[in-house]
Every structure is written in structure tokens, then in C-alpha cells.
Amino acid sequence: MNITHPAIHDYLELNRPPSDPVLQAMEEYGRAQNFPSLGAQCGRLLYALVAISGAQRVFELGSGYGYSMYWMAKAMSDGGMIIGTDTNPDNAASAREYFRQGGLQDKTDLRTGDAVSLFERESGLFDLVVCDIDKHQYPEVFDLAKRRLRPGGMLVADNILWSGRILEDTETDKATNGIREFTRLIFSDPGFFSVIIPIRDGMSLSIKAGE
Numbered sequence: 001m002n003i004t005h006p007a008i009h010d011y012l013e014l015n016r017p018p019s020d021p022v023l024q025a026m027e028e029y030g031r032a033q034n035f036p037s038l039g040a041q042c043g044r045l046l047y048a049l050v051a052i053s054g055a056q057r058v059f060e061l062g063s064g065y066g067y068s069m070y071w072m073a074k075a076m077s078d079g080g081m082i083i084g085t086d087t088n089p090d091n092a093a094s095a096r097e098y099f100r101q102g103g104l105q106d107k108t109d110l111r112t113g114d115a116v117s118l119f120e121r122e123s124g125l126f127d128l129v130v131c132d133i134d135k136h137q138y139p140e141v142f143d144l145a146k147r148r149l150r151p152g153g154m155l156v157a158d159n160i161l162w163s164g165r166i167l168e169d170t171e172t173d174k175a176t177n178g179i180r181e182f183t184r185l186i187f188s189d190p191g192f193f194s195v196i197i198p199i200r201d202g203m204s205l206s207i208k209a210g211e
């Protein structure tokens, strides 16, 4: 999953402070389950984005057992809400228990079902949309997020460098092509300013114009 040089990844890991005890338990659970969580470095980036932007309304597509939601909820001031989504109800049950342990249950609402359908059904505008679902769905999420972000709102997507597979002409599966098309969309749409941050597996950040 990591596209950063292993020594650089280790350096970043050694220098960051430890996560809080609940997050450490989540990290341990993720390792034990071999679950592809986005990890502490990307978690810290999500925390920073929520803290800088003051986001109060967040929608996440693909929340697993709540690791990325937890980081964002920690940074969010009272009154805000992160709606998360996952197809697996067992993941959602684990997440709710971790949110309870961290005292974050009032800022988190994790729903079970297809994230795209749940996003389509949700009304109102969002300050931040985070995309971490199956990769072939990324272009569809871009089109939806475009309509559902407030001006100045942000779209963040994980795995945008896809372990380097996006570089290989022989990789033509629908996941890799989904990421390629998403990348084309975020950089070609004049309504967004985008940047890719090459930590872990690569995260994109796209700011909607118009504020």
C-alpha cells in the first residue's frame, strides 16, 4: 500500500506522536484483521483538514470500522456531524463501540449500505467529502461530490497512487482505470483546484471553487 520509500515511511512513523489509546486499539485491530485502513499519517492529514477548515458537515464513502471517521471527529468542534458509510454491518458495529470509547458518538453517524446510494439520498451541502470505496466507483463519486459540496468545500480521496499500478500500461482493470479517470477529472474540471499528496498510497485534495 505504501508508495513512499520504506525508509521515509519509517522515519515519518518514528517521528509522529503515538495515536490516542482508542486509535491505538483500532490500529492493532486493523493489523490483526489485515484491514486496509488509511493509517495514522493519512488520519493526521484528515484531522488537520477538519481543524483548518472548521468542517461541520462531512460525508465519508467507505468507513470500515471507523478509523478515518475517528480522526476527523476528534478534530471537529461540537455541533458537527460526520456521516460515514460501509456495506459491512460488522464494521459499523465495531466502529460504534470505538466512537463510544472515544466519546465521539454525538459527532458520528455510520450507516450501512452502498455509499453512493446513501450519498445520493442525503440532502444538503457538505464541507468535506472523503472517498475510500471500491476504486471503480471513484469517477461517479466525483460527479456526485461536485453537486453536493458547498463552494470552498473539499473532496479528499485515498489510494490515488494505487501502489504505483496507475503507472503500468498493463494494468487495465476497472479499479486502476477508475482511479486514472478520477485523477483526470479532478485536474481537468475548472470548478476545482486539486493536489495529490504522496503519503502512504497517495491522497488527493480537491477544493471546490466559488467562495
Ligand SMILES: C[S@@+](CC[C@H](N)C(=O)[O-])C[C@H]1O[C@@H](n2cnc3c(N)ncnc32)[C@H](O)[C@@H]1O
Pocket (backbone or CB within 6 Å): 036, 037, 038, 039, 061, 062, 063, 064, 065, 066, 067, 068, 085, 086, 087, 088, 091, 113, 114, 115, 116, 132, 133, 134, 137
Ligand atoms: C479501504 S477500506 C477503508 C475504510 C476507512 N476509510 C479507513 O481508512 O479505515 C474501504 C471500506 O469501504 C467499504 N466499501 C467499499 N465499497 C463500498 C461501497 N460501494 N459502499 C459502502 N462501503 C464500501 C469496504 O467495506 C471497506 O470497509
